[in-house]
Amino acid sequence: MTTLNDIHFKDKCALIRVDFNVPLDGQMNVSDATRIDAALPTILKVLKDGGRCVLMSHLGRPKGVDASCSLEHIIPALGEALGFAPKFCSSTVGPDAQKAVELLNNGEVLLLENLRFHDEETKGTESFAKQLSLLGDIYVNDAFGTAHREHASTAVVAKFFPDAKCFGLLLAKEIDSIAQVMEHGKKPVTAILGGAKVSSKITIIDNILGPIDHLIIGGGMAYTFIKAQGGSIGDSLVETDKLDLALSILKRAKENNVMVHLPVDTLVADAFSEKAQTAIFPIGEIPEGWMGLDIGPKTRDYFAKIVAESKTILWNGPVGVFEMPTFAEGTKSLGKAIASATESGAFSLVGGGDSVAAVKQFNLTGQMSYVSTGGGAMLESLEGKVLPGVAAVLD
Numbered sequence: 001m002t003t004l005n006d007i008h009f010k011d012k013c014a015l016i017r018v019d020f021n022v023p024l025d026g027q028m029n030v031s032d033a034t035r036i037d038a039a040l041p042t043i044l045k046v047l048k049d050g051g052r053c054v055l056m057s058h059l060g061r062p063k064g065v066d067a068s069c070s071l072e073h074i075i076p077a078l079g080e081a082l083g084f085a086p087k088f089c090s091s092t093v094g095p096d097a098q099k100a101v102e103l104l105n106n107g108e109v110l111l112l113e114n115l116r117f118h119d120e121e122t123k124g125t126e127s128f129a130k131q132l133s134l135l136g137d138i139y140v141n142d143a144f145g146t147a148h149r150e151h152a153s154t155a156v157v158a159k160f161f162p163d164a165k166c167f168g169l170l171l172a173k174e175i176d177s178i179a180q181v182m183e184h185g186k187k188p189v190t191a192i193l194g195g196a197k198v199s200s201k202i203t204i205i206d207n208i209l210g211p212i213d214h215l216i217i218g219g220g221m222a223y224t225f226i227k228a229q230g231g232s233i234g235d236s237l238v239e240t241d242k243l244d245l246a247l248s249i250l251k252r253a254k255e256n257n258v259m260v261h262l263p264v265d266t267l268v269a270d271a272f273s274e275k276a277q278t279a280i281f282p283i284g285e286i287p288e289g290w291m292g293l294d295i296g297p298k299t300r301d302y303f304a305k306i307v308a309e310s311k312t313i314l315w316n317g318p319v320g321v322f323e324m325p326t327f328a329e330g331t332k333s334l335g336k337a338i339a340s341a342t343e344s345g346a347f348s349l350v351g352g353g354d355s356v357a358a359v360k361q362f363n364l365t366g367q368m369s370y371v372s373t374g375g376g377a378m379l380e381s382l383e384g385k386v387l388p389g390v391a392a393v394l395d
Helices: 034-049 071-082 095-102 119-123 126-133 152-160 169-182 202-208 221-228 240-255 297-308 329-343 353-361 375-382 388-394
Strands: 013-017 052-056 087-089 109-112 138-141 165-167 189-193 214-217 259-261 265-269 278-282 291-295 312-316 347-350
Touching: 013 034, 013 152, 034 052, 034 071, 034 169, 071 087, 071 109, 087 095, 095 109, 119 126, 119 152, 126 152, 138 152, 138 388, 152 388, 165 169, 165 388, 169 312, 169 347, 169 375, 169 388, 189 202, 189 297, 202 240, 202 375, 214 221, 214 297, 221 240, 240 259, 259 297, 265 297, 291 297, 291 329, 297 329, 312 329, 312 375, 329 347, 329 353, 347 353
Parallel strands: 013 052, 013 138, 052 109, 087 109, 138 165, 189 214, 189 312, 214 259, 312 347
Antiparallel strands: 265 278, 265 291
């Protein structure tokens, strides 16, 4: 695997696919610069070598040119992160873009306009990818968040750099982190899966049963497992058509010598509301009229014990409705347990949008070994799929 560290960029122009699909507030200012900050090590490495950077990204899902999705809105935040003002080109390809690249000096950064202003980007049109390839000497893919898309800037443009392409530092770290869990994680390896539906995680479960030793199941999906085993779950979220699937997962886990850990108690409410009446019940004894919205105190201690004994931890999905403070304690306590295990030497990988949002909300990001920047890409990697954006650079 060729990474940025294998190449010296002196007098070279790096064409870097970054993921600057960042949130903007009502004044079109960047409200969360996490993805910009994540790309900095790659950009600064090129500049330190004595090279220059041409950055390409998408923002939002525009249908043609849309001023509200212009990457020009990103320039102030990018400049603040870099410590100097980057240049901006209102074109993505063509003569104006090529001229802007020709005028770029070593040590400078140029941001191109939104790739998705051209529908050829999402269609993966080869002619569009070829136009992009004219804007750099070396292609660098550092956008894990879009690596699962067969787009021109991720899966096609690399073919025009047969001997001059590499992974950026962020994307390489993503690949290494997933491999550390799936291929060479220190045992015991524990996977924590939460979220609403078993059906959305089935392919992940199928793929991870081999390398893991423990599977902790929480969130709404846990109630499908409890009901499948004959428990009473009241009005809790359940996929009634997936009860047999839940039982088959438990059977396959046993065949793979994987210990499955389900909640033992639950914090329930009489309505899906922050102001609802609440109570604690054993997980399989929830009365009608009540719904489980978080794990209970006994489960928090139970899950924390499993986590504390783990050497490798994968966390994908919250174990409660953490967006509401009343039902956030389970996810918060789990996050703290993972942080504590990490401090004691375990490797922890957090991936999936809601899990990432949770560690941010509880200020635990810096206490995890790695927090993935790619939601869909992370999930597809855990499913065992080869991401097009990764395959293109490896080819």
